[in-house]
Amino acid sequence: MNVERELLVDDVVAALTSPPDGQQLGGCDLREQMERAAEEFDRRTAATFAEALVDSLCEDPGNTRRLEALLILGLAHPQIVKRYKISLASEGRRLAVLLENAGESDRARSLLELMLKHDPDSREVERDLSSLMRREGNIDELVERLMRNAEEQVQAGRPMEAVAWLQEILLHDSSRRDVARMIRDLRYGEATRREKATKRNRVAVLLVLLSAAVSGLVVREVQLDKAADALPVAAVDDLPAIRERMNGIDEMLDTHKAWIGMFPLLEERGALRERADALEAQVAQRQREDNRRQEERRTIAEAARLEGVKAVEGGNYEQALAHFRRALEFGSPTWDQRDRTFADIAALEDWLKENR
Template identity: 30%
Template sequence: MTTTLIVRDATLVINGAPEKRKNPGLHLPRRLSEVEGMEIGLVEECAEVLLTAAGGEESAPEVLEALILIAIAHESIGARMGLTPASTGRRLAARFERAGKAENALGLLEFLVEELPGEPFIERDLAAVMRRQGVVRDLADRYFERAKSLIREGRAEEAMGWLRETLQIDRSRKDVVRLIRDLRFQEHALAQSRQVRWRFVAMALAVSLGLSFIIIREVRLLDQYRQIPEAVPGNPHSTEERLVVLESFIKANPAWHRAFHVLQERSTLRIETDRIEELRNELQQREDQKTGERLLSAEAAMYRGMTLSDGTEWRSALDEFKKALEWGGENWEHREQVQRDVEAIAEFLREGGELGQ
C-alpha cells in the first residue's frame, strides 16, 4: 500500500466522502461531531499519517481540513502532536481565496470563528475576506450579532467596539445606532446607580462609625461611672465624696444613655447630704448649748467662790473654785484667774495648818 493511498484513507476516515464536502462551512460542522465520537487510537493513527503529507504549500486542502477537525475534536491529540487549528485554518483559507474559492474561505473561517472563540486573527481574516468579496452586509450582520452576544454576557463595553465597527461598515444601520444609544443610556444609568450606591455605602459607613464611636463612648463613660467610690451607709464622708465626684462627672458628661439615672442619684445624694448637714447642725447646737450651760455653771461657781472667800470661808470657796475650773474647761477665759485663786487659798490653808487636817 502506497503512502498516497494511506493518506487518502485517513482523509476519508476524518473528512468523509468527497461528494459531501464541497463547502467547508457546511460539512466541517457535521463531521466534527462524528470525529469526536471516533476511537482515540484511530484518530491518532490518522493524524500521524496526515502530518506526513501536511508540510509545504502544496498540501492538499482535504488533508489540512482533516487536521483541523482532529485538533478541534481531540484537543489532547492536537496538543501532543503540535496541531494548531487556528494557524492551519488561516493558511487554508488564504489558499482557497487565492484559488478563487472565496465561498470556501468564508465557510472555513466562519467555522473556525464558531469553534475557536477568542481568536482575534481569525475574526480579522474573516472580515478582510468579506470586505474583499463585497459581502459587507453579511460582515455587518456578523459584527452586530457578536455585539449582541457580548451584551448578553454582560460585556457591554466590549460590545460597544463591535457596534462601532458595524456602523463603520454600514452607516445605514439604524438598529445599531439605537443599540449604541441604549447602551450609552444604560451606562449612564449604571453610573448613576453606582454613584447612589456608593453614597449609600458612604452614608452607611459614616453611620456605622458614628454608632461605633457612641457605643465606645458609652462603654467608657459607664466604666468611669462605676469607678466612682460608693457611698457607705452611715458614713457621711463617703456620701459627700461621691456627690462631689458625681457633680464633676455630670458636668463633664451631660449627655449619655444613663444620664437620667445619674441625675436621680445626684438628687438623692444631695438630699442625704442636706440631711447629714442638718443633723450636724443640730448636734452642734446641742453641744453649744451644753457648753454654754457648763460655762454659766463655771462662772456661777466662780462668783460663789469669790463671795465665800470674801467671807473668809476658805474651804467652801476652794471647793467652788475647783468646780469652776472643772466646768470651765481648758479654754475658759477665767481659768488663769481662778487657778491663781485656788493656788493662793490652798497655800494659805497649808500655812494655817488647816489644809492638812
C-alpha cells in the first residue's frame, strides 16, 4: 500500500473512531461511534470508507484499529459491508480476542455487548462475552446476565432455550440449588404435574390395592417389585448408566399405572434427573473449554504467522523464522496455514545457510 493510500486509511480510521469536537479522547464509546457514523456519513461516503478499510485489512489483517473502524462502519451501514461478504459476527469476535490480548478487556467487552444488541440471538457472541466476563472475574454479573436471558426465554415460550442458559449458570456457580430446581421444573413440568396428581391419589390407590382380595393383584405386585430390582444400576458419576436407569423407570411407570412400589421410583427419578442435569452441564463446560482453547491457539498461530510475514518483508529473517516456528507450535494439525508455514520455514533455513 503506497503512502497516499496509507494516509487515506488513517483519515478514515480517525473519522470513524475520533471523539467529537470538544470531547476528550476515550470519552466516546463504541455505541456512540456507531451512532455517529450512521448519522454523519451517507451511503456514498460509507462505501468509500469501506473500500479503503477492506483493502488495508487484506494486507494487514491484524491491525486492530482498522478492524475496529470497519466494525463500527459495518454496524452503522450493514448493507455497505455486505457487498464484501464479510461476517460482522466473525470479525467482531476476532477483534474482541485481539483487544483482550492487547490488554483492552473493557473495550472488548463493550464490542461484544454492542454486537449482541444488533444480533441478540448470536450464541457464539454471547458465549464469547460470558467467557470474557469469567476471565475478568465478573462471576456475579455474569450469573445475573444469564438469569435475565433465561427469564426472557421463558416469557417467550421457549423453555428449553431457558434451560440452556440456566445450565451455564450452574457451570459458574454449582451451589445454585434454585437454578437446578428451575431446570428440573422447566424440563419436566408436565411430568411433575402428573406425579403430583399421582401422589394426591396415593391414599386412594393404596386403599384399592389393600382391599383387593384377588390373588392376581398380589402376584402383579411381586412381579413389578422384581422388575424394579432388576433395573440397571447407575453409579453417581456415570451419565449413560443414569440415563439407562431413568429410561427403565420411565418405561415401568408408563406401562404400569399404579402399584405400591411406584412411589420410591418416582422420588428416585427426580433425583436421577437432577444428577443428570449436573453431569450434562459438566460435559458441556469441558467441550466449551476445549473449543475456547483451540480458538485461542489458532488466533496465536495466525498472529505469529502475520508477525513472521512482516519480519520477512523487513529483512529480519532470523526473527521471521522464530515467528513461523511459534505459529507451528500453536497451530493445530488441521490449521489451513500449516503446510505453507512449513514451506516458509524450510525456505528461510536454506537461505540462512547459504548466506552465513
